Amino acid sequence: MAFKGVFSDDFYNAIHILPASIAVNGLTATGTLGATSLVGALEVDLAVGNGAAAAQTYTTDTAVNIIAALNNAVATAYKQGLGAFAAAVNPPTQGLPNLFNLSWTLTISNQGTTANSVFAAGTGVSLASQNAGMAASQITLTASAQTPVITRYVVTVTSPTTVTFTRVQ
Secondary structure (H helix, E strand, O other), X not given: OOOOOOOOHHHHOXXXXXXXXXXXXXXXXXXXXXXXXXXXXXXXXXXXXXXXXXXXXXXXXXXXXXXXXXXXXXXXXXXXXXXXXXXXXXXOOOOOOOOOOOXXXXXXXXOOXXXXXXXXXXXXXXXXXXXXXXXXXXEOOOOOOOOOEEEEEEEEEEEOOEXXXXXXX
């Protein structure tokens, strides 16, 4: 991978420099999901709840913080991808590549909560749903504390200050 040639999809399609998937431990109770727990791979698998008995509200970080964390993840992955070369060789300029319309999948696994929990949008974040019958902000749960419930979103950077989470499952 040391000789990629003149063109590299990693530069033009920033998401491709990131790992395919990561697993992240999230909040166990109501609070804000930090930007670094929402980005960093093509698919981010986020575990929340951890046996909380009551309904919880998980709010995203702000869109600006999510975009900044994504930019940092891309820059870090790029530097690590240089392999045997020094990290100072051709590091990406902060803010490049363009992250507009970049998207990834966020899967939230609500583990053990026995009541319906809510996924709320932080500043600059909008929630949408692919299916009109699916509430974008509802993390629907079963009555069993042993059965995690999966909610999946496609996350898209829609401007320098906005991010959209579209529920698809």
